[in-house]
Amino acid sequence: MKHPTIANCLETLGNPLGRFRTLTSIRLLPDREGNPVYRINSNKTVGFQVEHAGERYLLLICLADNDSRLNEALRVAAYLRGVRPPCLLPLHVLPDEMLVFGDDGQPRQCDVLLIGYPAGQTLGTRIAKACAIADRKTLRRLHLLFTAMATEVIGRGNFVHGNICPAQILVTDDGECCLRPHREIKVPGTDSWHEVQSGDHLPVASLALVLYLLSHHPEMYARYGGKAIFSRSRIRTLAALLLNNGGNCGNAPLTDLMTLVCGAGGGSTDAGRLCMLLRAVAECELPVIYTFLPDEVPAPAGQEVSKTSPTASFGSVGDFHESLAAVSHHGKWGYIRPSGKVAIPLRYDWAGDFEEGLAIVMGNKCFGLIDKAGREVVPTICEDLSWVADNGVILVSLEGKWHFLDRDGQPVGKQVFDYVGDFSCDLAYVRRDGKCGYVDRRGEVVIPLAFDDAGSFSPNGFANVRKGGDGFTIDTQGRVVAQP
Amino acid sequence: MTRNDPSRTPRVTRNRPSVFVFLIDQSGSMEEKITFNDETLSKSAAVASIVNGLLGEILHRCKREEGYRHYFDVAVFGYGGNEVRSLLPGAEEHGGFLTPAELAAAPVETVRYFRERVLTDGRRLTSVAEQKAWITPRHIGKTPMYAALAKAHDTVHEWVRDHTDQCGFPPIVINISDGEATDAGEEELAVLAERIRGLSTDCGPVMLVNIHLSPGSDELGVMFPAEGDLPDKPYARLLFRLSSAVPAIFYGEVAAITGRREFGQSRLVSYNSTMTDLIGMLSIGTVSINLLD
Numbered sequence: 001m002k003h004p005t006i007a008n009c010l011e012t013l014g015n016p017l018g019r020f021r022t023l024t025s026i027r028l029l030p031d032r033e034g035n036p037v038y039r040i041n042s043n044k045t046v047g048f049q050v051e052h053a054g055e056r057y058l059l060l061i062c063l064a065d066n067d068s069r070l071n072e073a074l075r076v077a078a079y080l081r082g083v084r085p086p087c088l089l090p091l092h093v094l095p096d097e098m099l100v101f102g103d104d105g106q107p108r109q110c111d112v113l114l115i116g117y118p119a120g121q122t123l124g125t126r127i128a129k130a131c132a133i134a135d136r137k138t139l140r141r142l143h144l145l146f147t148a149m150a151t152e153v154i155g156r157g158n159f160v161h162g163n164i165c166p167a168q169i170l171v172t173d174d175g176e177c178c179l180r181p182h183r184e185i186k187v188p189g190t191d192s193w194h195e196v197q198s199g200d201h202l203p204v205a206s207l208a209l210v211l212y213l214l215s216h217h218p219e220m221y222a223r224y225g226g227k228a229i230f231s232r233s234r235i236r237t238l239a240a241l242l243l244n245n246g247g248n249c250g251n252a253p254l255t256d257l258m259t260l261v262c263g264a265g266g267g268s269t270d271a272g273r274l275c276m277l278l279r280a281v282a283e284c285e286l287p288v289i290y291t292f293l294p295d296e297v298p299a300p301a302g303q304e305v306s307k308t309s310p311t312a313s314f315g316s317v318g319d320f321h322e323s324l325a326a327v328s329h330h331g332k333w334g335y336i337r338p339s340g341k342v343a344i345p346l347r348y349d350w351a352g353d354f355e356e357g358l359a360i361v362m363g364n365k366c367f368g369l370i371d372k373a374g375r376e377v378v379p380t381i382c383e384d385l386s387w388v389a390d391n392g393v394i395l396v397s398l399e400g401k402w403h404f405l406d407r408d409g410q411p412v413g414k415q416v417f418d419y420v421g422d423f424s425c426d427l428a429y430v431r432r433d434g435k436c437g438y439v440d441r442r443g444e445v446v447i448p449l450a451f452d453d454a455g456s457f458s459p460n461g462f463a464n465v466r467k468g469g470d471g472f473t474i475d476t477q478g479r480v481v482a483q484p
Numbered sequence: 485m486t487r488n489d490p491s492r493t494p495r496v497t498r499n500r501p502s503v504f505v506f507l508i509d510q511s512g513s514m515e516e517k518i519t520f521n522d523e524t525l526s527k528s529a530a531v532a533s534i535v536n537g538l539l540g541e542i543l544h545r546c547k548r549e550e551g552y553r554h555y556f557d558v559a560v561f562g563y564g565g566n567e568v569r570s571l572l573p574g575a576e577e578h579g580g581f582l583t584p585a586e587l588a589a590a591p592v593e594t595v596r597y598f599r600e601r602v603l604t605d606g607r608r609l610t611s612v613a614e615q616k617a618w619i620t621p622r623h624i625g626k627t628p629m630y631a632a633l634a635k636a637h638d639t640v641h642e643w644v645r646d647h648t649d650q651c652g653f654p655p656i657v658i659n660i661s662d663g664e665a666t667d668a669g670e671e672e673l674a675v676l677a678e679r680i681r682g683l684s685t686d687c688g689p690v691m692l693v694n695i696h697l698s699p700g701s702d703e704l705g706v707m708f709p710a711e712g713d714l715p716d717k718p719y720a721r722l723l724f725r726l727s728s729a730v731p732a733i734f735y736g737e738v739a740a741i742t743g744r745r746e747f748g749q750s751r752l753v754s755y756n757s758t759m760t761d762l763i764g765m766l767s768i769g770t771v772s773i774n775l776l777d
Contacts, residue, residue, distance in 0.1 A: 005537075007537060007544065011611050011613045012611075015609070015610075015611040015612060018603045018605070018607055019603070038544075038547075040544070040545060040548070046544075099603065101599070101611070103534065104521075104759075104763050105521045105522070105599070105601075107601075107602075109604075453732070455732050464735065469748060469749050471746050472746070
């Protein structure tokens with residue numbers, strides 16, 4: 001048996017006697033109809049609500065290959081047990097904990113993760129409910145609870161959660177604010193620790209700002225798209241607009257927090273200063289002025305303001321990439337700057353994010369590529385188009401054939417193909433007239449188109465190919481390394 | 485924005501569902517008794533239990549807080565005697581298919597079953613579990629396999645026509661039988677199978693899987709064989725000829741089951757399969773698919 005099925009897991013959890021190494025008093029928690037409660041994550045893991053030793057937990061089991069994560073999960077769990085962060089729900093990694101019988105009757109010991117799951121609701125749910133009835137008192141209490149938790153996490157700095165957002169914060173029925181363990185948690189002991197150590201700062205600052213705004217103006221929740229108000233791009237745009245138009249009312253800590261959130265100050269600050277800002281903003285009683293946002297945005301002195309409606313009336317606002325965000329209004333797409341000023345007019349049917357100075361757009365049902373000045377590097381005439389900055393190459397499909405272009409939109413090489421795959425190990429498989437081979441980033445054939453079928457190179461430099469009914473493995477030089 | 489080579493990037497979502505069609509032999513020979521999970525029962529009862537388990541697992545994978553997500557359409561046809569009929573209640577009104585929500589709501593019996601399990605310390609304990617019984621065992625008459633495959637062709641053809649640009653994974657037709665067709669010869673079956681494999685969506689051609697159940701002999705079975713791995717049996721060669729090649733997207737799963745690493749000439753077929761082999765074969769391309777959104 002490769003991996004257990006959900007039914008296999010339910011059999012064990014429904015008949016737990018003798019089937020757990022350490023969780024000897026575990027039991028499934030049913031819903032009101034008596035059915036087991038479980039959640040599936042993209043077919044990779046399933047989480048069951050259980051009770052053990054009087055406490056509620058989420059029991060996570062892998063449904064697909066995830067072995068590479070186990071050792072890291074064990075290391076993280078051991079570290080967290082040592083430092084005991086008070087605001088993080090307990091996490092236990094239990095190898096070979098659970099005995100499961102497959103459909104064929106064969107037994108297998110499965111690893112499980114046990115995560116604290118006390119009764120309560122997510123911060124997101126609590127905020128939504130409070131905003132719906134304009135309950136400022138509850139919103140203010142949530143803001144204070146969050147601030148206390150966030151300053152604890154940021155101040156200690158002994159782990160990075162990696163996904164601080166309303167869905168990952170639980171407000172228990174006892175009034176505690178806790179973080180749910182997440183697979184993105186980083187702890188000291190890896191080479192990348194110093195690079196990620198401040199990874200929670202911006203999410204915390206953004207969420208604190210949203211809570212501040214909503215605690216004074218709960219109607220903003222519905223006005224700015226409900227839970228979409230928590231999206232990084234939205235709060236960044238709001239912060240920028242408020243800053244630029246005096247919405248902060250001269251409130252210094254709030255100004256500093258908004259500056260941090262919209263990245264105007266480089267987007268980072270030290271932990272001590274951030275905690276001080278969070279506390280100062282939480283204690284502030286002053287409202288913001290934002291009512292101008294849905295209508296005309298007052299022009300800062302010396303700058304022309306587009307008549308296009310500002311962020312609040314855009315149908316969709318993407319994330320900022322390279323200081324430009326794709327926005328739509330009445331079905332047309334363009335780009336705005338963090339100030340809210342339109343940078344590239346809304347004239348496209350669709351617009352993608354900028355990457356290395358270029359973005360894919362769509363017009364007249366065809367694709368093109370523009371630069372940050374709005375110039376069409378590739379006009380909107382392509383059936384399909386791919387621009388992946390890592391490759392440094394533009395691929396366009398015209399009349400069913402794929403062409404290589406450089407970043408100025410000029411053809412590279414003379415060859416065209418029926419299909420071009422993804423680049424890996426600097427090579428992409430291509431197909432033409434029923435035969436497959438591999439090209440480099442200039443579209444030059446490196447491994448001849450001699451195969452009947454081929455796949456992308458794996459990270460370790462091998463690819464599976466077929467020729468004349470035989471399957472074999474080649475390296476990036478085209479040499480056969482394994483065959484039947 | 486990505487370029488799509490659908491055979492490389494199957495992505496089943498609610499907007500791009502996939503489809504399974506199961507063809508289950510319900511001819512008289514399926515009455516033969518076998519031992520499965522320490523129980524003696526007919527092959528038809530064992531197959532029904534296994535397929536019901538698979539349908540239940542598919543439902544588990546589709547279940548979310550808001551209900552059952554429409555990741556798949558499922559059809560199950562039984563063939564025996566002179567007929568091919570849908571085995572899913574109410575499916576005929578929907579072209580033979582049920583969505584996960586319709587499968588969950590189908591008015592079928594929930595069976596409570598008991599399994600004796602031997603724990604690692606040697607203790608014997610009994611598990612109690614429940615399973616919905618969409619498929620009930622049946623075994624009667626001859627083996628109208630051609631008619632069943634023709635039904636599968638027509639059913640999938642309609643589905644493909646209605647989902648040309650909305651398919652997240654190539655359709656799969658799985659034929660489970662313990663014997664040879666009695667309503668057509670070899671060439672007729674081969675032509676029909678080719679027509680089924682020729683049906684195509686934007687994410688690839690239909691995959692035809694043939695699973696031959698062991699008649700209870702001591703003869704060893706083969707799973708995902710290349711032509712050279714087949715036993716010297718004409719029917720084994722016919723099933724091989726009818727079946728689709730193993731696509732690259734299944735290489736990892738097939739390797740996990742067979743322990744082999746090369747599948748250049750292998751096909752989606754098994755011959756002389758035990759019920760354990762059947763479980764392994766059915767898991768590929770069904771519960772193993774990545775469900776997105």
